[in-house]
Amino acid sequence: MAKGSVKLDEKTGLYYYVVDVGKDGIRKQKKKRGFKRQKDAHAAMTKVLAEVNSGDYIEPSKIKFTDYMLDVWIKEKVQNRRMTRLTADSYRSIILNHIKPILKNKTLGELNSNDIKKLISEIRKKKKKNKEYSDSFIQMNFNIVVCALNYAVKSELIKDNPSNKVERPRIAKKKLIVWEVDQxxxxxxxxxxxxxxxxxxxAIHTGMRKGEILGLPWSNVDYKNRCIVVTQTLEQDTKGFKQGAKSSSGVRTITISDDVIKVLKEQEARINEEKRLAGSMYVDNDLVCCTEIGKPIFHNTLTRIMSKRIKILRLPYIRFHDLRHTSASLMLSIGIHPKVVSERLGHSSVVITLDTYSHLLKNMQSDAAVGLSNLLNGNEENDPLEIEDKFCDQKRDQ
Incomplete structure (x- = not known):
């Protein structure tokens, strides 16, 4: 019978266990650190001992890599609330359909940088409906592999992450398509x-994401302080709401204008009337955007409405998400500071805003050059006091 023991690491104050996993008289031990409580380390050790004594134990490095991703990494991430249900479902689909067919025979211990390069290369060759997979999809596959391997290193299942020796696939920057004011x-x-x-x-007046708009509750609309607070998003399958946002900066307060308040109050009146007519049939989710009986709206519903209307009006085709880009582009074009635009959009850093809309900033360079020259030459059209007043007005409006 295999034996094991739990010990305290005096340097870290954390517990760890050691288990004999050798076979046929060969001494070999498995060690795992990082337990805050002795009983947790003992419970984990007992589980491993049971597997060893029953003959079911598989050394971590010999587990198939994709099995590890599906049966260990994703499960533990979900259990520890480090991964949402929808993200887990999405990752499982990618692993089963794209990563496993290429890396199915590779164990966690033998996976190397060449295997990961091969994975990227093979996915690039694949096609879906006669179209190559996008750069972002290829990068997502790579990111999933990296995250899973990082977790394996953290769990002391492997010593190093082989993906560190692989260059991250790049996404070719695409030109943003946005609408003009008349459109x-x-x-x-x-x-x-x-x-x-x-x-x-x-979407146009606030730059909010689709999920943020569809998940916006009336309790987050503040008419008195003229703002909307973004704290949750509607999940893609409409089965629930995700608290928080895409990033910590995504939880934010967006100042709104009189025009937005007017439209919101009209929507509120519409919904109150629908509640009255529906009676007990109404499912009150406190949503600003909902069906006639209060249920969440499917993400694709807005996509279909927009696509159909664009075709009828013969407008340049853009996605719903491009309304957000349109909002940002318009703000930058009228001189709103990129930091303010970044805060309204909920970007994690102003660097993202500057990188995404760099083409607009370049176009504004000529205005800046002329404006500065006029100011230094004493041009009355750019009087310093007038510029200061304009700046203060902008800050007050934001």
Whole structure:
């Protein structure tokens, strides 16, 4: 019978266990550190001992890599609430359909940088509906592998992460397609009476993401302080709400104008009337954007409405997410500081804003050059006091 013991690491104050896992008289031990409580280390040790004594124990380094990803990494991440249900489902699909067919015979211990390079190369060759997979999808596959291997290193299952020797696949920067003011007015003008008008209106006027708009509760709309607070998003399958946002900066307060308040109050009146008519059938989720009986709206519903309307109006095709880009582009074009734009969008750093909309900033260089020269030459059109007043007005509006 295999034996094991739990010990205290005096340097860290944490517990660890040691288990004999050798076979046929060969001494070999498994050690795992990092337990805050002695009983947790003992419980984990007991589980390993049971597997060793029953003959079911598999040395971690000999576990198939994709099995480790599916049966250990994802499960533990979900259990520790480090990964959402939808993210886990998405990762499982990618692992089963793309990573496992290529790396299925590789164990966790023998996986090397060449295997990971091969994975990237093979996915690049694959096609879906006669189209190559996007750079972002290829990068996502790589990121999943990296995260799983990092977790294996942290769990002391492998010593080093072989993906550190592989260059991260790059995403070719695509030109953003946004609408001009007249195109926005045309689009919104034909939707004013539509029950989902509010979603498109908010996307342009606030720069909120689709999930943030569909998950926005009335309790987060503050008419008195003229703001919207973003604290949750509607999950892609509409089965629940994810607390927080895409990043910590995504939980934010967005100042809104009188026009936005007016449209919100009209939407609120519509919903109150629908509640009255539906009676007990109404499912009150406190949502700004919802169906006639209060249920969340499917993400694809907005996509279909937008695609159909664009085709009818013969406007340049853009995605719903591009309304957010349109909002940011317009703010930058009228001189709103990138830091303010970044805060409204909920970017984790202003660097992301500057990188995403760098083409607009380049176009503004000429205005800056002329403006500075006029200021230094004493041009009355750019009087310092007038510039200061304009700046203060902008800050007050934001």
């Amino acid at each position: 926005i007015q045309t689009f919104l003008g034909t939707l004013e009476d539509h029950r989902h008008y509010i979603a498109f209106f908010l």
